[in-house]
Amino acid sequence: MKKTLCLFFTCISLGAAAQTNVAEKLVPYVNPIIGTQRMGHVYPGATVPFGMVQLSPETDTPSYELNGKYNPDVYKYCAGYQYDDKTIVGFSHTHFSGTGHSDLGDFLIMPTVGALKLNPGTADKPGSGYRSAFSHKNEVSQANYYKVKLDESNILAEMTTSARVGFHQYTFPKSDQSHIILDLMAGIYNYPDKNVWTYLRVVNDSTVVGFRQTNGWARTRSLYFAMSFSKAFFQHGYKKYDQREVYGGFWGKFNRVKNFPEIAGKQIRAYFDFKTEEGEKIKIKFALSPVSMAGALNNMQTEIPGWDFEKVKADGQQLWEAELHKIEIAGNKEIKENFYTAMYHAMINPTVYMDADGQYKGLDQNVHKAEGFTNYTTFSLWDTYRALHPLFNIIEPKRNADMVQSMLAHFDQSPEHMLPIWSNSGNENWCMSGYHSVAVLADAVVKGNVNFDANKALDACVATAKHRDYEGIGDYMDKGYIPDEKSGVSVSSTLEYAFDDWAIAQMAKKLNRMDVYNEFIKRSENYKNVYDKAAGFMRPRLADGSFRQKFDPLSTINEGFIEGNSWNYTLFAPQDPKGLIALMGGNKRFVGYLDSLFTMNLPDKYFAETEDITRDGIIGNYVHGNEPSHHVAYLYNWTDKPWKTQERIRMILPRMYKPTPDGLGGNDDTGQMSAWYIFSTLGFYPVAPGSDQYSIGSPAVNGGVINLDNGKKFTINVKNQGAKNVYVQKITLNGKPLDGLFISHADIMNGGEITYYMSSKHK
Template identity: 85%
Template sequence: MKKLLVSLICFAGLTAAAQTPTHEKLVQYVKPIIGTQRMGHTYPGATVPFGMVQLSPETDTPSYELNGKYNPDVYKYCAGYQYDDKTIVGFSHTHFSGTGHSDLGDFLIMPTVGALKLNPGTADKPGSGYRSAFSHANEVSEANYYKVKLDESNVTAEMTTTTRVGFHQYTFPKTDQAHIVLDLMAGIYNYPDKTVWTYVKVLNDSTLVGFRQTNGWARTRTLYFAMSFNKAFAQYGFKKYEKRQVYGGFWGKFNQSKNFPEIAGKQIRAYFDFKTEANEKIKIKFALSPVSMDGALVNMQAEAPGWDFEKVKADGQAQWETALDKITVTGSTEKKQDFYTAMYHTMINPTIYMDVDGQYKGLDQNVHKADGFVNYTTFSLWDTYRALHPLFNIIEPQRNADMVKSMLVHYDQSPEHMLPVWSNSANENWCMSGYHSVSVLADAVVKGNAPFDANKALDAAVATARHRSYEGIGEYIDKGYIADERTGVSVSNTLEYAYDDWAIAQMAKKLGKTDIYNEFIKRSENYKNVYDPSVGFMRPKLANGTFRAKFDPLSTINEGFIEGNSWNYTLFAPQDPEGLIKLMGGDKRFVRYLDSLFTMELPDKYFAETEDITRDGIIGNYVHGNEPSHHVAYLYNWTGKPWKTQERIRMILNRMYKPTPDGLGGNDDTGQMSAWYIFSTLGFYPVAPASNDYAIGSPAINSASIQVGGGKTFNITVKNQSEKNVYIQKMTLNGKPLTSLSITHQDIMAGGELVFTMGSKHK
């Protein structure tokens, strides 16, 4: 057991001691298939907690263009897999989990039998290429394990991972025509010229290395690999799919189709041939590195030196067991499946982005070495600052601190001297609104989880917030709002900047920087400048100080907002609920507004505005599938009607989450939807990260125990729990009555017990 724990700590980059669970196995409740249908955009394949490899099937990789126009199916395949599809194209090694944007899908591998086919074929005619039909009846999806039977070839495909290595196991029939196809062209979000260059070098009869350069959402990205087989291949070859063949010089001196020493090009598919006996297993280890081919080889040797597939699977599932054990809950099997799959989804991203020796590619495209921290990437911060990072501050504090350190080196390497906005693979994608890395930094500092230079973090946050040339910040500083003429998301930006300013103010207050606090607490009230009392909504404002005349608060198109309408964004001032309620006319008017949000019926025309708006994730006009509304149900707590919060929370939990393929009411957004579920199921939520307070909701489990470090646990007991008993009758904290509608971070981290007594009628 000691060797196992040492292995897990080393290979997963864990810095805290692993704990040995003493209760039932929790991995059994993880169902990665949840969210793979409709708009959840999750994937069913194998990965370890925060792993650099996400090895998963692609049911399609549609081209960005269709008949010269944008192909709407690209959005559908953000994770490469759609549950309703009937065919699998292959298995690739990198995936985003639950995003609303496509990329990755690197290094697709597919086993085939019979005549060699190097084109992917089509969904209606899978046999025309290397694609295969499959059935969910022959599919298994677990934490760090995926298995499926490929009907076309009668091959059983299995896969598992370490942090940096994908481990494939393919069980073949008896044949002289067994092939492994390596597609270097395939990828999610396949718009023209995404693949810049690829390279493959064969080292011997069972090992090769190479790299792939892409210009996708991450516009300058190189990923290196090492690929090793457990059996020597009989022969190998490739095909280029390029209009212009570049041979010349060295290349022309060797056979260019079979048994090549090395190849390079933009569009290459390679193959490796075997003769197999019945039920013979061809195994492949595929290691990744952000730095070099040698780095990939070292990663492979360090993490997967042997060929024991079952051991790698078991080791990875042991990592998941340790991670899931941070919170243990009691309840029905379905509740546990929802809860532990949500836990699983929160621990996929961000992902580790460095070799075993600490080297990583930086934002400046140079190689750096992480000194005293684990470097992470995939920061979908517009989504995850709200609940995911606050959750990490409770159950994964060291990881969250390392994520902050990763953001700070990003700042150091940034030519713009800005913290990340939406970053991935040593690239800044500049996606979405606000500069919410400052919220993550502030939340860590305010909550005392700051084993980093907190003053440097504050300086980086301030520099980012004063970056006048970025997305209207200069105008925001001068006018107190962003003018409608400047951008189509002027109101969203104004509101989100105001929240970020408040977060900076809280960090400054914690560090005793009064001048910075005063500057940013004043800026945090700028949300009031885009509220139009004549209509009762946040509304686009012109440069001359008047509100735009033509305005539809129900529309999401060209009305000043991103991923939401004015009805939802009018409630976005999580830093100042009391001020917002006063601004909107007081408690009674505010409650009527909230009630209407949840109960109105949106006309059909609003669902036809864009290709990705469906009724998924929507209750009335409340859009749970888009994050700006995630705090909204908790706002009743500030109106004297907390029972309405309790009622709404339980309704959302029941309608937006279930243990089925379509069980996520919208994109999981790298774990934010799942983090909302975890907090809300436990009975509290961080309405305003960078505050010490969590708003009370309505717990949906029988009991829970949260490991908060230092051998301490924070226990939650729920008396009279049932589907009907959604209303809190009384609460106690450590045996004393709790009369407030919040608990503090310190209450949780000190350990103790929170007891809810529930009933079917509100008090």
């Protein structure tokens, strides 16, 4: 009887807590400033979930080259903003979130007063140009809202967005010389000759349209815009910085620097002049389109037909509320701020890439229409296949299935007939290694999240994995590994291909395509071919079958690996932990190897190898800031010391994630770092995407509820939670003891309840 009453009151308590959490506003816990300092490479500006517009300040736009050489400062500005900077150059409309490479930074706008200055000036002398000093005391960053006071002009800048439109609101002082500058030259990672062409046409005294064509990280990229002012400008003009002066359609016969009807060139800055009263607000709607200027105008009219800034802000924040409420947690303010900022960062990318009418420019540079799905871009797949897309299969199943359809459209449009590697804006960037889109497709199929032709998807995976001309695949197929002579990342590519092959095999098995399964499950064991038993490491192997003699397992330079060293990559076989343990000499030796990864002291000389390597994101020799290690702490679950997984996870969480500007231990990588945090904080993790199993960790919340799209709830209870109580004594699933250290995708999606019983002592 007492047990029954206890269960009854427990259910009442959980229900009441859930109702309370639903009513709680979660947007206030989002702090986009987290990660803007040092290596996080996220931006503090405004965007809606998965929005095409990311409207954010640039604190600098350094040139790609300095004195004819690569400028190392460029790496700091992958998101355009660094917290330690004291000036703002302007506000642009496109950004990557958390990448280690970049592009974008399109269409920079800056309001000014006084004498017109069309150069940006320098950080040490902001008054020498249009940039302005600012203070974090006068800065507000929220989900879909950014505000800052520009000290040089005493202008209050505010911005919010819809999916395809950036909405600016500038509060001016009284002045007869108020200007809004549109810089068509500015950009992030400004390669020499990145701007191929820009065009600007004045429709009337409050509307302009145009486009920008760039050849940057994305080789062939066109972006169109429509810009509308809430107040008519009384004059406008431009300055052209092209070496060869070209007057738009006039070809030099007219000299209309002021009040021009149109202008074109590679390097242009335009301005629009106003007379303002004290406290007068000038608003700007800036719509983007991947297709046309007409598409941009239609996007503007469709999404923000009026001028109610507060309504657009509120509507966007309500979209964030809906997304954030997909997981409701119990915990203190610090935990919630970390968690919901991670949720926010996880739902910025991939981004919508189509007009309101469904049209978009494809990989073949033709205009296509997305029929029955939303087309997405910004696929940083080397990062995001690991945890971000598995997270979407739980909380964003429709979006993830649409992302798969977007990848299949990419395949159809690809002249190479390959799935995306790292794609953006109708371009394939070919960045990083592996063919990890196959893992995203396999994970969706294995978990039953399919609104696409699964067999066609499998065929696309097979075609991609058999593209003999691509980055060593031919040698990999013939020899079972990529020879050291053929590739500078021969070992990591071999390991990543083997994992992707395993994912293809799981997909084929699900679809009963056993011929494909048998072929690719055999290929998935190729990871063993680059393991040197004598050395105890994965190691570059020559074409004649021998291992390279000179070899440093701690170095990241010229040792056959990408963004990692051999010590880390030796643990990269998430598809076969048992096989890896046997390969490395058994349980005892494997545990010792894992322990050493976290406890060793990596010598300083390895941090001096390149300007990008710092101690950010590193614990011992465990590199949390680089994704190949993200599954590593969970590998203890395949040994006789699974409690060490729990210990390591709870050690990593507070060291790599903090509610501070420098609170991300490495690039967020379009949400992968944040997705790791979300899973690990809840107590489980997808070690091998393409499997329906999640590995148990150690929950860091007091409890939570995953609100599923199917209307069901998966409730997470944590008993005896505490900073020292990191060890799991037992787990029950739907009231029954959990047998083992894994839960299935069906366990979550069917709804139910998991309860962790925590202790300060391991079993």
